[in-house]
Amino acid sequence: MSAQPQPQLPLGSERLAPAWVLSTRRHGGSLAAWERDWKQLYRAGGEANPFLSWEWQSGWTANLDEGRQALVVAQPFADGGLAGLLALQRRRRRGLRQMEFLGQGSGGDEMDCLLHPHAPPGLAVRLLRLALGQQGWSLLRLESAHAEGELVRAAESADSAWRMAQEPGESLPTLRLPRDANAGEGFERLLAQHSANFRQEVRRRRRRWARALPNAWLECAATPPAVAAALPHLFRLHNLRRAQQQSAGIFLSPRLQAFHLRVGPQLAARGAARVYLWRTPGMVLAALYGLEGGVPGARRFLYFQSGLDPALSHLSPGTVLLSSVIEDCIARGLQRFDFLRGEESYKRRWTSEAGHSVTLRGARGLAGHAYARVRQWRRQGGRA
8 A cells, every 4th residue: 555645736725735645456444544534525525426435435445356456546625634535446457557436347326536515626637637647557447427527527628638538328217206295195196107007017016916925025124234134135136036037147256245245234324225125924035225325305216236036027026126115215205216327128117317427538658549549440340
């Protein structure tokens, strides 16, 4: 690990201390000294995106393999606390060292830098310049960047020496939830916004589930011990479902399981992680894992992953579980249900509204620019 102050850059403000850059090859403890300030910065920004929280980012640092190296740029205020932070990682890819978001590969969306509400203008540009000024990279590939975030705006204002290309990322479907309604009333108001066929189908599947499994109930794990106990059920059911579909479940990876078993309970301690289980006295039938973020009045649920028992496919457990979780989110006063990346058909049935992420790309050095030119040539179909 190395952490060192960087030269002050003019921002038209005297409120900033020298920035710090931390570089570490693998150990989550290397971020421990920043835990308090990182958490304070995250809270000051409204806790909008749990993928930028200290719990998620430090957990991923502890999860890094030997080929990856964390790089975190932090800007303190002169009187203490952090004004901003940008967390990246470096890894070798196709023979070149590549710069990515810290947590790229963890499934996080709307990635960005963290800025304090009182941070001076231009701080995102400064953080980006400091990060890109570090040695040890030839390619830049920042996936799932927040399309309207500070980092994308900073990239758009870049000078020619480090200009980055923007590419469309993945679709991010989102469902707006009815306000000021109890669970049943709010859910019915939500269904009323959809077609008659969709309403009838959801109701029919829920009734059929209730008739077939009268002793089943929906359980919500929201405390750290409960989330830790519920996650293995999610892993098992997710992998079973993917095996039925002849694909590999993401939770086949022991490293990824360990990451969520570490991070899920930590986020649950702040009320930011939940695992919903449809279960009977003897078994768990389906599971859905999600995170929560946002400021009061704009709270949202981020649907991360789910799993179900393939033996119950004829009872449509996916529809029953998803509709039940949405109903609970309405009852708890959340304003949005975010499906995260992907355009799966079941998401489009619930909502036609979607944002999108952005991928930022850049290169430096002979090898990096040569790779970028070849990639661009291939994207254009190999035309001269």
